[in-house]
Structures are given as structure tokens and as C-alpha cells.
Amino acid sequence: MIRIRRATQQDTERILAISAQVWDGNDYVPSILADWLVDPSGELLVAEVDDAVASFAYRTWLLPGHAWLQGIRTDPAYRGRGVGRALSRALIDRAWRAGAARISLSTYFDNTPSIRIIESLGFERVASFVFLERTEEAPPLPATADPGVAEPTPDEAARFILASSSLATARGWYPFEWLFLPFAARPEAFLEKTPYRIGVRSGDGWRSLLCASPGRGAGDASFLSFLDGDSRDFAALVAKASRDLATTTWESMIPRRGEDVAPALPSLLELGFKPWQDGSEDVLCYDLVASHLKGCSDA
Template sequence: MAFRRAAEADKPAILAIAAQIWEGDDYLPDVIDDWLKPGPAQLIVATSGGRVAGLARYVAEFPGFAWLEGLRVDPAYQGQGIAKALTGRMVEMADEAGVEVTALSTYMDNTASQRVSAAFGFERAVGFAYCEGKLDAVKGHARASTRVVEVARDEAAAFIAASRGLAAGAGYLPHSWRFYPFARGPQIALARMERVLGIREGGRLAALLCLGDQTPHGAASRSIDCLEGEPEAVEELARHALTYAREEKYFEAMIPCEEGGAPPSLPALLKVGFEVWNEGKADVIVFERRRQGAR
């Protein structure tokens, strides 16, 4: 088994693996060109006898923090410890870089992925409820509001830092299936959002919504992140956000719900045609590994 950074020439082998994952519904084909671009994030392939057997991506965008995603093993090579070896390599990269916290997300029933991460000391940090709005179901609920304004990133950062949702999400700001450690870089997280929209009442921000583009699921989806505030304003913002739908297949939102009572975003999203997979309870789980001695 050898590891190396993926190159353009690996694309066909990577796509051949993706075609066999989740009955061909893997999002990798949508993001692979982006993932192969040179940059600080590294797509690593594991090779066996020169053939690409598996892959995983290491993203170091925030100080002291690394995000792992895209773990895949060719079904022909599964069950031989390749995912563990790849994750071990990622953890080594994080340790070499002095990273304090390494994190990843996975669906609650992905036992294989959870066994792999548990072997390296990853522990559940927090859970979010996945909420999906298929275009056909939500488009009839879209309504542009003249009260919606673009919010300056500094003001948005202060609103999010004090929000109930951030606390309920253990400090993570969701962006589709990726979760940003907000306090480590509020502006890095907000720079990933296509729009930051709000509604003001009496001069203060009554509700905020971040609309994320280039989600981990590629152009086929668009995420509604950090929808929070007063219930009526939240619903108005959600309806407004739906007017940005174009040819996307669906919208997705992760609802922080660890502290019991779901925040107002969940009822608002259900009202505008979104559906949940687990009755609105946490089903997308963020796992963290802390370097020894790190807080």
C-alpha cells in the first residue's frame, strides 16, 4: 500500500470507484475537478500494486483544524483495512502539521466509517438533523421579500457567534455536509457562503440566513446554512432564499438540534416543503479527534 497526492491522470480510476458507491449516486463526479486542483486541500490516493484502491481528502482551511472528507474504497478492495490506512495517513498529516482538532461528518448508520474513525480516537462531538428540499417540493413556496437585505460579513459574524444554533452545534457552522469551526475563523467560514441575507426590524437584525454555493455536493445542491432568528422573519427569509433556485436538484440544510427543542429553522423549512430523514432528530454526526493535550 502506498499513498500519494492524486493527479489529473487518476481521475478515471477515481470516477470508476465513485460509480460503484451509493448505487452510483456519489457526489464525487460533481466535485472531482475542483478536488484535483492544486491548493492547500489534498486529495490522497491509496494504491495497491499501482492501482488506485481508495481515496480521502484532507482540508486545512482553519488554524489548528483539519477536516477529512471523501473517504472511499473500491468495493473490490474493501474489508482489507485500506480505509483505516488512509485515515491513519490523514491523522499523521494532522499531527505533523500540529493540528489540534481533526473532524469529519458521517451519516448515523455508516457503521464502517464510524469504526474506521473510532480506531483513531475520533469521538462524537455533535449531531445535526439533515433536512432536504427537493426542487419540485419547494419551488411553489418561493416568495421574494422586499424586507430581505444583504448583511455585512462583520455583522453576520457577530450574530452567528451569539446564536443559539452555533451553541447547539457545538461551535460548528454547517455548510451542507461540511462543518466549519466558526470561532477559529468566522470570515473564512463566511467567505464560503454565496449570500448572507437578513431581515431587520427596528434597526436590529431579526433573522439571518447564509446561502452556501459550491457545497460539498457540487452544483447539484445548494445549502441553506445558519437560518436563525425570530420565527416569522425566519420563514420569510427561507421563502426568499428559495427564489435563488435555478437548475439545482435540491436544497439542503443541517439543523443543529443537540439541545433538545429544535430551533425555529426546522418548522420554517418543513412549512416550505423540506423533509427530514430522521423525524427532525440528529442523523448527521460530526466526529472529532483532539490531539493529546489540545483543548
């Protein structure tokens, strides 16, 4: 029998033990678990089977009424018994009851168990991205002349992003690691996730923009959330960001829907960023909406 309840501090050890068995121990949950446990507006649930914690998952809010689900993990010893499905249903039911009108999440394209649960519960795919990483093995970035890199104000950066083809390809979702934010709803608040922002001016406006954030811990890859504009600026922007953030390793999510590809993709591949697959979209965003709401930009 499966029993679902809120997680407490006493579950920490068990949650960490489950997390350690996922992705060769490279799960991000340990770095964020303490925050989840004390989050007054979010909800971390565990599913118990025969009094043992078998699975956990977390819900937060992107916006009032717009929930985000993440971090579902089932102990490998308990997988395939319906625990993940039961926990997902509970998280969703409780999100509706807490006032959600819309629930979103992201997953990887080959995560069959996850996609079976999500799609059978009515979630629809609304956006897709290519996950890229630049590792220590990548060749050094090429030397480039400074095209006149400067720092835009938050308002200038927000306006650039809102008008960009990248955000259109992303159907309005702004990536921050595996979290995707409905940018138009709160541009300046969401920009705070990516405090490092540089660009190249053109007349009164900007012709290129890069937005990034440093890794959470020492040695963690920096995250490139946004790169768009004149592709001739991209190498210089990435090189300056790498110097300023003192990083050689990067992760990024680049919007792609089939042939509709954000302009940064070819440039980043040339700069030594590599996809896990063949460069086609592999990270998928899903939405479950309460009524007529469809598409991120309607939020």
C-alpha cells in the same frame, strides 16, 4: 499488501471509477476532484492493493493547524480488507506531521464502517445535525407578506450568528454542505462560503438571518447554512432566497442534539423540507485533538 501514496493526475480515471460506484453515482467527488489534485496545501492520498488503486481520501485545512478529512472511498471490490483503515491512519499521521493540532470530519450516523474507523482511532463526536432536503416534489412555498427583508453587512451577519442559539446547538460548527467550519475562529472568512445573506431588521440590529449558497452546477440544490431569529420571518426569507437564487431545491444541515433543536427545524419541515430519517440528528461531526483542546469554540 497496501501501499499508500499521494494521488497524481494519472489516478483521475481510477478515482472517478471508484466514486461512480458510491451512492448510485451521486457522489460529489467528481465535481471537486480537479481542485483536490492541484491543491498545494491539501493532500489527496490513494491506497493501492497489488498495484491497483483501491481507495482514496482527502485532507484539507480549515485553519492553520486544524485539518479536515473528507471523501474517503474504497472500491466495493476491496472493502472490508482494512484498506480504509490504513488510508485513514496514513492521512491522520501525515496531518500531524504537517502541523495539525486538531483533525475533524463529518459522517452519516449509519455509516458503520466509517464510524468504526473513526472511533477506534480516538475521534470524539462533537456536534450533530439533521440533514434536510427540499425536492422538486415539495409543494410550492406559501405566499407571504414581505416583513422588510434587507441585506446585512458581513460584520452584522457574523455578530448575529455568533450570538445565535443555532450556533450554540451546533457547538460552534457552521455547516457548508458536508463541511463544518469552526465559525468563531474566522467568522468573515467562513461567511464567504455563503455569499447569499438576507435578514429582517429590528431597531439597530437584526431579528432574523438566512445564509445560503447556490448549487455548484446548474440544477444542483442550493444550500441553506443558517436560519435563525424570529420564526415568523422564516417563510418569507426562504421564499425570497428561492426567488433570488432561482432554485426550487434545497439542502440544509440543521443543528440538533436530542431535545436541543435549532429553531429553524419545525419551520423548514412545514415549508416542505424533509429529513432522510425521522428528523433526529443523523449527520455527526467528529474531532481528534492533539492535547487539551476540546470543543469547537476553544479554537
